[in-house]
Amino acid sequence: MKEFEITCPLTREPRLKEIEARAGGLQWVLKKRSVDARKEPVWRYQYEAYAPGEYVPFELAPLQDVHDKPAVIVVGAGPAGMFAALKLLELGLKPVVLERGKDVHARKVDMARLSREGVVNPESNYCFGEGGAGAFSDGKLYTRSSKRGDIREVLYRLVEFGASKDILIDARPHIGSDKLPTVVENIRKCIVAHGGEYHFGARVTSVDGRSEDGLCSVGCADGSRYTGLAVILATGHSARDVYEMLAAGGGALEAKGFALGVRVEHPQEKINYHQYHGMWKPGVPAAEYSFVEQVDGRGVFSFCMCPGGILVPSSTEPGTVVLNGMSNSGRSGKFANAGVVVQIEPSDVPGDDPFRLMDFQRDVERAMFDWCERERCASKDVPQNPMAAPAQRMEDFCLGRVSKKMPPTSYFPGVISAPLHELLPPLVASRLQKVFPRVKMKGYFTNAALLLGVESRTSSPVRIPRDPETLQYLSIPGVYPCGEGAGYSGGIVSSAIDGIRCAEAVNGTL
Numbered sequence: 001m002k003e004f005e006i007t008c009p010l011t012r013e014p015r016l017k018e019i020e021a022r023a024g025g026l027q028w029v030l031k032k033r034s035v036d037a038r039k040e041p042v043w044r045y046q047y048e049a050y051a052p053g054e055y056v057p058f059e060l061a062p063l064q065d066v067h068d069k070p071a072v073i074v075v076g077a078g079p080a081g082m083f084a085a086l087k088l089l090e091l092g093l094k095p096v097v098l099e100r101g102k103d104v105h106a107r108k109v110d111m112a113r114l115s116r117e118g119v120v121n122p123e124s125n126y127c128f129g130e131g132g133a134g135a136f137s138d139g140k141l142y143t144r145s146s147k148r149g150d151i152r153e154v155l156y157r158l159v160e161f162g163a164s165k166d167i168l169i170d171a172r173p174h175i176g177s178d179k180l181p182t183v184v185e186n187i188r189k190c191i192v193a194h195g196g197e198y199h200f201g202a203r204v205t206s207v208d209g210r211s212e213d214g215l216c217s218v219g220c221a222d223g224s225r226y227t228g229l230a231v232i233l234a235t236g237h238s239a240r241d242v243y244e245m246l247a248a249g250g251g252a253l254e255a256k257g258f259a260l261g262v263r264v265e266h267p268q269e270k271i272n273y274h275q276y277h278g279m280w281k282p283g284v285p286a287a288e289y290s291f292v293e294q295v296d297g298r299g300v301f302s303f304c305m306c307p308g309g310i311l312v313p314s315s316t317e318p319g320t321v322v323l324n325g326m327s328n329s330g331r332s333g334k335f336a337n338a339g340v341v342v343q344i345e346p347s348d349v350p351g352d353d354p355f356r357l358m359d360f361q362r363d364v365e366r367a368m369f370d371w372c373e374r375e376r377c378a379s380k381d382v383p384q385n386p387m388a389a390p391a392q393r394m395e396d397f398c399l400g401r402v403s404k405k406m407p408p409t410s411y412f413p414g415v416i417s418a419p420l421h422e423l424l425p426p427l428v429a430s431r432l433q434k435v436f437p438r439v440k441m442k443g444y445f446t447n448a449a450l451l452l453g454v455e456s457r458t459s460s461p462v463r464i465p466r467d468p469e470t471l472q473y474l475s476i477p478g479v480y481p482c483g484e485g486a487g488y489s490g491g492i493v494s495s496a497i498d499g500i501r502c503a504e505a506v507n508g509t510l
Helices: 016-023 079-091 107-117 151-160 180-193 240-248 268-275 356-378 394-399 426-438 492-509
Strands: 002-009 027-036 042-050 071-075 094-099 197-200 204-208 216-220 225-228 231-233 258-267 292-295 298-313 323-326 335-344 389-393 415-417 450-455 479-481
Touching: 002 016, 016 027, 016 042, 071 079, 071 216, 071 225, 079 094, 079 151, 079 180, 079 231, 079 492, 094 180, 094 225, 107 298, 151 492, 180 197, 204 240, 231 492, 240 356, 258 268, 258 298, 258 323, 258 356, 258 426, 268 298, 268 335, 292 426, 298 426, 323 335, 323 450, 335 426, 335 450, 356 389, 356 415, 356 450, 389 394, 394 426, 394 450, 479 492
Parallel strands: 071 094, 071 231, 094 197, 231 479, 389 415
Antiparallel strands: 002 042, 027 042, 204 216, 216 225, 258 335, 258 450, 292 298, 298 323, 298 335, 389 450
């Protein structure tokens, strides 16, 4: 096998004659495509060429009919839960998926009401519902967790269910919030067609481990009960009631570091101009950015960057303001947004309560809401939507001055000029004030950029400890904590990989 690379202008693709000449008569395969904008922007196409019989294409394992097979309970229909269910089908086990929220299309109604009226449905929102939080946050598939499992299995399955084949070759693949709901729905239909089950509105309130008959069981808020050989607990990073349920039953939990900060919104044309050195043209991908800095002993980094995207409210309970970003497949919106967050470690919050970082997270979310609520009560000239977010221009934030006028924003509920430098915890605000002027991208540090609070759901602030070999919960036999909510992944692909691993672990212990 030999590797070669071809570069070409952003206005065209490599020519077939050039590829064949570089391959030297061997069978060639395109492995990766990326934009290199370090100098004059170009496409970089990376290929592998194989001698006859050397190339072995990746193939997905077939899914089995499991109508009459033993059941395994999967709690949560986000990436971890969906891919756990698919793997169970491969292994000949029947997944019974319990999702507290609604199906991926019905939840759109609740998300629209959240944006337009500020009404939070605690069971159906941008975090809860079929597809999980990732279904409406661009569908970014970039991950560094390749050592945990084969990323190709996740990407090829997504293509099988309707995602573009581009995700197999793009260096930073994404599906888009307009396309991902259909992919999620297709996965569910396939699971059900093969004998699996889906139950919506099934918020789990109790989990009982494996008993003498070899079965586990879970109870739901509506009184229903389900039994199976095991329980894969894939409830997502915002299911705070699940942690409380486990703790109430004597289950072990650990405080886990997470990150907290703001959403930063720039006009997309400014990001395009600076990242492409003034050479961006229509039809060229919207520019992205990322950075990582160390400030006063803590990591400060960009997170979940959404080119051509919009900002959305991601609160899961009334009386809080939480933001996230999303973008459609075309990434054609006028704004670019990204979380810029500071790493919070358990040592930053005194005590030994496993909930102390979760409480810290919630307190900041409530502080954002309370400040805006006071402003709404004092003046009818500010947005009256309960999800309106406190905001501040970037330079003003760093100088510690309140912004007199707000620039345009994609955030539909509206923004209220606020002293974010005072509302954020000092350990977060001080580091953000230092990092923005440092970002090595011309034009990034500008008062045309708007900061909105708060970006706090980067990952779970609680971990459910599990055995590193069997992946079982240390406190309840037969229960497998999984994905972001358990504290073992971050993002769609790594969560999906962890779901696959947990399904394999279940099969291995039966």
